[in-house]
Amino acid sequence: MTDNTYRIIEVVGSSTTGSDDAIANAVERASKTLENLDWFEVIEVRGHIKDGSIEHYQAHIKVGFKLNGPAA
Structure with missing residues (x-):
C-alpha cells in the first residue's frame, strides 16, 4: 500500500433535476480545476422551494485529492 497525502476542499454543486446531479456537477467542476481527485463526501443536501x-x-x-510530488 502506498502512503498518500490528500488535500480536502469543499464545494457546492447545484441542479434543477436532483441531488445526485448536484453532486455530479460539483465533482465535474472540481475536476476541471484540480488533479488526482480520489473521493468525495456529502456534507449536506439542501434546496430552494x-x-x-x-x-x-x-x-x-x-x-x-492526492497531492503531487514526493512526500517530504
Whole structure:
C-alpha cells in the first residue's frame, strides 16, 4: 500500500433535476480545476422551494485529492 497525502476542499454543486446531479456537477467542476481527485463526501443536501415545488437542489461536498510530488 502506498502512503498518500490528500488535500480536502469543499464545494457546492447545484441542479434543477436532483441531488445526485448536484453532486455530479460539483465533482465535474472540481475536476476541471484540480488533479488526482480520489473521493468525495456529502456534507449536506439542501434546496430552494418555489410555489410549493423544489426549484433546485444544492449538494455541499468535500472532495479529496492526492497531492503531487514526493512526500517530504
